Amino acid sequence: MSHQYNFAYLDEQTKKMIRRTMLKAVAIPGFQVPFGGREMPLPYGWGTGGIQLTASLLGRDDTLKVIDQGSDDTVNAVSIKDFFRKTADVAITESTRAATIIQTRHRIPEIPLSEGQIMVYQVPIPEPLQFIEPRRPEAEKMHAFVEYGAMYVKLYEDIARHGRIAMSFDYPVHVNGRYIMSPSPNPKFDNPKLHMSPALHLFGAGREKRIYAVPPFTEVVSLDFDDYPFELERWKGACALCGSKKSFLDEILTDDQGTRMFICSDTEFCRRAREKEAS
Amino acid sequence: MDAILNIVNISKDFVFHHQQGTRLQVLENFSVKFYPSQATVLTGPSGSGKSTLLRMIYAGYRTGKGSIFVRHNDRLVDMGKADPGVIYEIRRHTIGYVSQFLRVVPRVSALDTVIEPLIARNMGESKARAKGKQMLERLRIPENLWHISATTFSGGEQQRINLARGLIAHYPVMLLDEPTASLDPENRKTVITLIREAVAAGACMIGVFHNRSDQEQIADRTLDMSGLKRRQEASA
């Protein structure tokens, strides 16, 4: 561990400030709480929000897992793990079950979470109304006065243009029957995992400097119309490596002729399934 | 029989602020009564207050001094002081007014223009249209003109639309300002017949007619408005 930095990089006062913000967020599920985000040693867009949350949560006995697009070994995931290895020297794992804190960009693990675990999400745009109502004061009023008509207008437009609700990621959800929230760039496939989850889910947007949360066992419902209900993605076929038909699959091009293959996005899940097969 | 319209001591002047403040006194301390089933023709030279009186009765001109009492639904209403809501009601059911010229509304067909008063009285659209067509036929408006706007009609045709609209519904008080002015003898005759029919059905008609023969055929009494100041009316 580098001795230049405080444990997990941030100073204790900052961590307290962020934890206070997290508590506020947990107290009002789905509500975006502004916080004094710090300058981090990596640019916006690389997970500074998620990193600040993790840094504030980490204790010496924690076990950290970091995934990016479901994978433990992409550049972003590896760099972040490296960062915490240097500044916090905590146990790092690829096992969802063993982790106490899981930081993610763009997926929730296939293996179900349990009570006591914390998911930390890296969020680029925390505001679900961003593209319909770019004016911040007006968007805040819409949240405050429960005026979410415009959100449904976006869904309406999708159906009018594409014959179905075309949003496949960052699909807005209604949290605890009150606030509409963006579940970050997660594919809609993962939305149901938030509903009544035993884990705590914390969302951090570094550039926008906002934190929001879904506490354990909270109702999270994806928006839809009565006659166009919410649907999960489906793939024809299964994972080419483990044969799973129930996990989120990534499409991979294997050559220049356009041959494609579907593989589980969650690398840990896929590996375990193969190991189980083999045994 | 009770008067349906009782005009008590009305005065009317006009002040033209942008023409050196010229003041024109048209009526002064003027009183008269009008009765149902009676046709009164107002006579007198231009400027003697004939049109002004009609407009004041209709509340198209404001009444400064005096009162204009009309019997509406068994109560007396002063048109000079009544609430707008009451005036709208009176114009819909009790007092009808036909001006000299049709105010054409673009895009509204001749037929729809004619039946507007019936629709305002909540008559069903098909019944109203049937009556409208009858009226248009009576006034010899060719069928190919019924469904287009009167914007392109001749002066005489426009006036017949105006009259059709004014006479299609029964009003206890009918105010007519030069209704026959631009009509040929045939149509003039029809209009006079329509007026007499309305009066026979109980209407009180007050009108301005320039044509002497029309005056004679219509009037049960004449009211001479000549002279700048009017005092007590000389009843017929």
Next chain:
Amino acid sequence: MTGMLNRVDLPLLKVQNLSKFYGGTIGCHDINFEVAEGEVVGIVGESGSGKSTLLKCIAGTETPTNGAVYFNSLFGFIDLCQADEILLRKINRTQTGFVTQNPMDGLRMNISAGGNIGERLMANGMRNYGQIRDIAREWLDKVEIDLSRIDDLPTTFSGGMQQRLQIAANLVTDPKIILMDEPTSGLDVSVQARLIDVLRKLVSRLKLSMILVTHDLAVARLLSHRLYVMKKGKIVESGLSDQILDDPREPYTQLLVSSILKP
């Protein structure tokens, strides 16, 4: 004043002693008037007379300096200037409408015509796509916009069509009163005629009340039952439309009326 349910003997809207000052500049002052159900009231005057300011104070997009705007809402006879914001926004989403002078201020230009009309329905909880679409089509028809344009963006519409779309988007919740700020300005004469015709039919069919701000006296005559004439922020004369236009008494009104060019 709250607690009185929708009483019939009260006017639909009552503006009382309303004033709006911008520092030392007078927007409008000492404005008093009423609107009854089913009545169209026109506010006329030249640019700078304060009529648009007055309308905005009534609509709630400006806050008056003094005075009250009582509205006979379904929740009681309420002063909109004092009402709590949640209630006010609810009333403005369902019982009133505001058609702005520039359609771009009143429409979402990146949302289709159908989406614009449906927004209020969705804001009020409608969650059936098919139903929303049916209602949107109904309204496009009522304002004479071709149904095939339902998925088109308002940027592809002409000015007159945009105005008619705005009207449809406001009327979809059957409001009791609609405020219109110079709806025909900037439109060609033939386009104006169509818009006015659409409005006349809607007013008579729906028994809609309207406050219409316009500098065009011909439009005022065609649509309004009564008129208020404004000059330099004050009402200088008021009366039935034919009274104001045919028997103008105040010097300013006479000037205004005599300035109309007759073709």
